[in-house]
Amino acid sequence: MANSDAVQAAAPDGDSGHSSRRQQLDAARQELSDATLRGLGGRAALAQYSDTIDGLVAAVFTGALGDTPPAVVLALGGYGRRHLCLHSDVDLLVLFAGALNAQDEGRVGKFLHPLWDLGLVVGHQVRELKDFAWIEADNPEFLLALLDARPIAGDRDLFNRFTATFHRATLHAHLVEALLQLTDQRHALYNATFYQLEPDVKAAPGGLRDLAAVRTIARLTDPALLQQGPSDAARLDEAEEFLLRTRSILHLESRRNQNVLSHAMQEKAAGLLTYPGALPQARVERLMGDYFRHARGVARWLEWMRRVAPAPVGPNLVKSADGVRFIDAGVAANQPDTWLSAFQAAIDCGTAVSDDTLSCIQQHADRFTERDFLLDRAHRDAWLEFLTPRAGLYARLSQMHDSGLLGRILPEFGAITCRVVRDFYHKYTVDEHTLLTIRTLERLAAPRPSPEPPPRERERFASLLQDLERPELLVLALLLHDVGKARDEEHVSESVRLARGVFERLALPAESREVVEFLIANHLQMSMVAFRRDTEDPDTVRRFAALVGVEERLKMLCLLTLADVEAVSLETLTPWKEELLWRLYVDTYNHLTLGYGDELIDRSQSELAQFLGARHGDLPADEIARFLEGLPRRYLQLFDRDAIERHVRLARDIHPDEVHVSLEQKGSAWELTVVTMDKPFLFSNIAGVLSSFGMDILRGHAMTSPNGLVLDIFQFTDGERFLELNPDARDELVSVLDDVVSGRVDVTVRLRGRERSLVHHRPPRVTPVVHCDNHASQRYTIVEIVADDALGLLYRISRVMSQQGCDVDLVLISTEGHKAIDVFHITRDGAKLSAVAQDALAARLHRLLEEDHEVD
Amino acid sequence: MKLIKCIVRPNKVDEVKDALSRLSVSGMTVSEVRGHGKQKGHTAIYRGKEYNVSLLPKMEIEVVVPDLLVPDCIKAVIEAARTGEIGDGRVFVMPVEQSYKIRTGERDID
Numbered sequence: 001m002a003n004s005d006a007v008q009a010a011a012p013d014g015d016s017g018h019s020s021r022r023q024q025l026d027a028a029r030q031e032l033s034d035a036t037l038r039g040l041g042g043r044a045a046l047a048q049y050s051d052t053i054d055g056l057v058a059a060v061f062t063g064a065l066g067d068t069p070p071a072v073v074l075a076l077g078g079y080g081r082r083h084l085c086l087h088s089d090v091d092l093l094v095l096f097a098g099a100l101n102a103q104d105e106g107r108v109g110k111f112l113h114p115l116w117d118l119g120l121v122v123g124h125q126v127r128e129l130k131d132f133a134w135i136e137a138d139n140p141e142f143l144l145a146l147l148d149a150r151p152i153a154g155d156r157d158l159f160n161r162f163t164a165t166f167h168r169a170t171l172h173a174h175l176v177e178a179l180l181q182l183t184d185q186r187h188a189l190y191n192a193t194f195y196q197l198e199p200d201v202k203a204a205p206g207g208l209r210d211l212a213a214v215r216t217i218a219r220l221t222d223p224a225l226l227q228q229g230p231s232d233a234a235r236l237d238e239a240e241e242f243l244l245r246t247r248s249i250l251h252l253e254s255r256r257n258q259n260v261l262s263h264a265m266q267e268k269a270a271g272l273l274t275y276p277g278a279l280p281q282a283r284v285e286r287l288m289g290d291y292f293r294h295a296r297g298v299a300r301w302l303e304w305m306r307r308v309a310p311a312p313v314g315p316n317l318v319k320s321a322d323g324v325r326f327i328d329a330g331v332a333a334n335q336p337d338t339w340l341s342a343f344q345a346a347i348d349c350g351t352a353v354s355d356d357t358l359s360c361i362q363q364h365a366d367r368f369t370e371r372d373f374l375l376d377r378a379h380r381d382a383w384l385e386f387l388t389p390r391a392g393l394y395a396r397l398s399q400m401h402d403s404g405l406l407g408r409i410l411p412e413f414g415a416i417t418c419r420v421v422r423d424f425y426h427k428y429t430v431d432e433h434t435l436l437t438i439r440t441l442e443r444l445a446a447p448r449p450s451p452e453p454p455p456r457e458r459e460r461f462a463s464l465l466q467d468l469e470r471p472e473l474l475v476l477a478l479l480l481h482d483v484g485k486a487r488d489e490e491h492v493s494e495s496v497r498l499a500r501g502v503f504e505r506l507a508l509p510a511e512s513r514e515v516v517e518f519l520i521a522n523h524l525q526m527s528m529v530a531f532r533r534d535t536e537d538p539d540t541v542r543r544f545a546a547l548v549g550v551e552e553r554l555k556m557l558c559l560l561t562l563a564d565v566e567a568v569s570l571e572t573l574t575p576w577k578e579e580l581l582w583r584l585y586v587d588t589y590n591h592l593t594l595g596y597g598d599e600l601i602d603r604s605q606s607e608l609a610q611f612l613g614a615r616h617g618d619l620p621a622d623e624i625a626r627f628l629e630g631l632p633r634r635y636l637q638l639f640d641r642d643a644i645e646r647h648v649r650l651a652r653d654i655h656p657d658e659v660h661v662s663l664e665q666k667g668s669a670w671e672l673t674v675v676t677m678d679k680p681f682l683f684s685n686i687a688g689v690l691s692s693f694g695m696d697i698l699r700g701h702a703m704t705s706p707n708g709l710v711l712d713i714f715q716f717t718d719g720e721r722f723l724e725l726n727p728d729a730r731d732e733l734v735s736v737l738d739d740v741v742s743g744r745v746d747v748t749v750r751l752r753g754r755e756r757s758l759v760h761h762r763p764p765r766v767t768p769v770v771h772c773d774n775h776a777s778q779r780y781t782i783v784e785i786v787a788d789d790a791l792g793l794l795y796r797i798s799r800v801m802s803q804q805g806c807d808v809d810l811v812l813i814s815t816e817g818h819k820a821i822d823v824f825h826i827t828r829d830g831a832k833l834s835a836v837a838q839d840a841l842a843a844r845l846h847r848l849l850e851e852d853h854e855v856d
Numbered sequence: 857m858k859l860i861k862c863i864v865r866p867n868k869v870d871e872v873k874d875a876l877s878r879l880s881v882s883g884m885t886v887s888e889v890r891g892h893g894k895q896k897g898h899t900a901i902y903r904g905k906e907y908n909v910s911l912l913p914k915m916e917i918e919v920v921v922p923d924l925l926v927p928d929c930i931k932a933v934i935e936a937a938r939t940g941e942i943g944d945g946r947v948f949v950m951p952v953e954q955s956y957k958i959r960t961g962e963r964d965i966d
Contacts, residue, residue, distance in 0.1 A: 531867075532866070534868075535867070536865075536941065576888035576889070577888070579913050580866060580913050583909070587900075589902070590902070771904030771906075773901070784903060785904065786905070821903055
């Protein structure tokens with residue numbers, strides 16, 4: 001029964017079942033004992049015994065669990081390797097596809113009891129598949145035992161799913177490391193020498209565990225190593241056979257799971273293994289001579305393996321001295337969709353892709369088309385993730401380009417390979433200029449340690465990069481911004497046209513497409529305005545602000561411009577130009593964040609007419625117009641059509657004290673949209689509710705239209721995974737929000753429990769800034785706050801404002817790393833705050849932000 | 857011969873260059889410079905924090921012209937570079953004693 005592919009037939013249950021199993025087991029044990037007594041309790045005998053146990057386990061499992069729910073029983077560790085000795089533990093994993101209910105637990109009991117009744121020492125684990133999505137770093141023995149997992153009975157497909165979930169590159173790397181650590185610890189118990197007078201044939205250096213470690217390391221890193229070791233691979237097999245035969249004798253003679261070859265046992269073993277010699281001592285010496293020879297062989301193998309084995313860094317990928325390479329180039333050659341992971345792994349490990357792997361890619365790249373590299377969503381996501389600016393990206397993209405892979409994945413980029421466009425400024429070919437733009441970005445992301453630190457002027461641009469929500473889109477835009485130069489026509493529109501094809505293949509969501517297309521289409525605009533227009537003219541800034549619309553795009557365009565200009569030649573980006581670029585950025589940023597409250601949507605506006613003209617769905621134009629009127633114009637640039645229509649629906653039939661809410665997951669964050677009517681403390685109440693659930697608000701917008709309609713959008717992370725783990729969590733959050741906004745529940749009471757954790761007692765990383773401004777906007781006093789991000793910060797700030805009698809009309813919330821940047825547009829009694837009121841508010845806010853850091 | 861040194865707004869360089877070309881001024885040197893005049897820079901605010909922008913980016917254009925052409929050049933530069941706001945720049949006129957072509961060693965004659 002070596003083959004466990006098929007589900008085993010059920011054995012008759014009840015007493016007759018038990019006695020028949022008893023007979024089978026006794027017979028198998030007798031057979032193994034007999035073989036052991038003949039000195040033949042090695043691999044073949046143990047495999048046969050393991051197979052009988054398989055049969056018993058399978059029969060009981062099928063009888064107890066049947067087909068539903070999907071479950072599979074796996075043999076682990078030595079049993080998985082079919083090396084089960086007479087008194088070894090029978091290590092099993094019962095794996096379920098989904099969560100276990102009480103009935104399933106009963107079934108597991110029905111499975112285990114008969115095995116216990118047979119006197120088997122069962123080491124069992126019961127898990128569900130999703131348990132293996134995360135690494136249990138604190139239990140490496142279990143994970144290592146899982147490497148030998150072998151299905152005995154049950155759902156084979158579930159086993160395949162387990163294999164796919166479990167065998168991840170990160171886990172393999174972790175396991176090799178853990179295995180070596182465990183080996184060191186074990187060796188330390190034996191003073192790290194295999195010359196033991198009474199060795200433990202399993203655990204001592206040179207024993208069975210070391211032998212298994214040699215094979216495991218090879219399997220996880222490079223199986224070919226087993227053919228190259230310090231001695232013939234057959235020597236390992238011989239050692240294994242010898243050690244297992246000896247171990248079988250130890251189990252038989254001691255009648256328990258005992259693996260120490262003591263002096264007394266040595267005599268018995270030497271006899272059973274038929275060592276020649278007139279006296280026991282002579283026979284023992286020969287036995288131990290063989291033992292030490294084998295143990296030395298195993299120890300040498302392990303030592304060699306530790307020295308030469310490359311570190312596993314991905315499926316079929318290892319990191320060796322010359323970089324990341326395929327373990328099996330033959331397999332990799334036919335799997336172009338896996339090639340990207342070599343480059344990704346190289347960046348992750350801070351190394352290159354090895355020359356032989358690049359040659360393999362170069363040799364085979366022509367066999368595939370662009371679609372072969374981006375087969376499905378996972379590949380497309382991996383490609384975008386790969387483009388995240390970080391140290392090594394330029395070098396790996398260059399390797400990818402040199403090997404022909406980049407041009408295969410993006411033929412549009414391939415077309416500008418070595419392309420020469422003669423002009424007065426550019427000093428490099430178009431492809432290299434493009435890659436150099438990415439190097440500039442990469443250096444902003446991770447300035448290299450060097451004797452000369454990067455100039456301070458660069459740090460300000462680096463901070464913009466840190467702010468970006470999707471920096472990989474900026475890199476995609478950079479990769480494509482000049483592809484239009486493949487032809488001699490006007491390159492910007494040609495680049496846009498070609499980029500659209502790439503968006504299609506990447507199945508890029510509309511929102512991302514718009515951003516990348518905007519950046520490509522406008523990649524010359526910011527340098528043109530910064531260097532050639534009068535940026536001291538507010539009209540120039542206003543027009544440029546209208547072009548970019550929102551801060552995120554401004555930041556992206558600013559970085560793209562910086563990178564594009566710097567990649568023209570060594571001399572092009574002077575500190576002078578950097579200063580002009582930065583000034584345009586700051587002026588535009590201020591216009592977008594401080595001045596937007598003055599620019600409201602009105603019915604006569606062409607943008608509104610355009611929006612209404614192109615509307616789809618069942619929403620009446622008038623309803624949309626009523627909703628939009630009076631909101632800042634910025635709103636139309638912040639949200640796409642679908643989002644706006646969702647907001648209009650949410651606002652339908654809203655009454656005072658009512659709250660209409662939608663909550664959806666957006667990647668790793670959540671987005672809460674709230675529509676309600678304005679009232680005092682509203683904003684702080686909503687922020688407070690989120691904080692009372694432990695939510696960390698990342699970014700958001702709060703807007704109030706003149707008729708009192710409030711639209712607040714919060715993006716937040718749920719560090720405690722409350723929403724994910726509790727099926728009723730969404731409803732609870734919405735109902736608490738409803739209760740708090742309508743005044744039925746006081747949010748301060750809810751927050752009391754959390755209050756202490758809201759205040760973080762550590763030295764501030766950011767010196768808090770509170771800046772009030774009565775000039776930037778015609779209607780509002782603007783309060784800009786920069787502070788250490790902390791749970792509940794927004795709640796406490798806005799509460800202070802409300803306590804001071806202020807109306808919070810517009811809020812921009814953003815977070816950069818650990819820094820919270822919030823801009824409030826406020827009024828008091830419908831007007832801007834007086835200088836005295838501003839001072840009082842600023843003082844209160846300062847006190848609040850400083851109290852946050854007071855130590856207990 | 858006079859050296860005319862103009863400090864102008866960056867966005868005015870092209871206009872000044874064109875105006876000087878129209879007067880058949882042949883050679884010129886254009887540099888990116890930073891400095892301040894009477895206004896001594898100004899205060900900018902970024903994210904609630906005030907910072908002083910003391911040195912403003914400007915362009916410097918230098919031309920050497922015959923004495924006869926000096927008044928027209930000054931007029932042309934001022935017309936081209938003026939916006940009427942603070943920060944329009946300056947024009948300086950300096951005497952040039954001698955001038956040589958490096959390639960030929962030939963001395964220029966006014």
